[in-house]
Amino acid sequence: MTFKVKNSASIEHELVVIKTNTPAAKLKVKNGEASEAGSVGEVELGGGSSKTLKLNLKKGHYVLICNVKGHYMAGMHKDFTVK
Ligand SMILES: [Cu+2]
Numbered sequence: 677m678t679f680k681v682k683n684s685a686s687i688e689h690e691l692v693v694i695k696t697n698t699p700a701a702k703l704k705v706k707n708g709e710a711s712e713a714g715s716v717g718e719v720e721l722g723g724g725s726s727k728t729l730k731l732n733l734k735k736g737h738y739v740l741i742c743n744v745k746g747h748y749m750a751g752m753h754k755d756f757t758v759k
Contacts, residue, residue, distance in 0.1 A: 677758070679729040683721035689742045689752070692718040693731060700739040700753040710741055710748040733758045 683689045696703075696714040703710040712718075716738075719729040735758050742752035 677731055677733050681719055681721060681729060682726040683723060686723040688722050688744055689747065690718060690720040690744055691729065692741050692743050694739045695736060696739055697737055700755040703739065705749060708745040708749065709743050712743060735759060
């Protein structure tokens with residue numbers, strides 16, 4: 677599976693792919709960052725940059741988040757399922 681990730685903002689963001697049964701909005705948070713337990717890959721993007729992230733993902737539920745401090749809490753998370 678290939679994620680084509682584009683950061684169209686001017687500040688840094690990232691994409692972390694986490695395999696977990698926990699819903700995207702329910703990850704544990706500590707000091708402004710979500711738990712990355714189950715992380716299978718990530719990519720960090722400076723403002724305006726694009727990158728490709730290739731991962732071999734098994735079937736199941738995943739959570740996609742940006743875990744720059746405070747960003748998860750601001751709503752940068754998404755449920756994702758591989759069928
Ligand atoms: Cu972000």
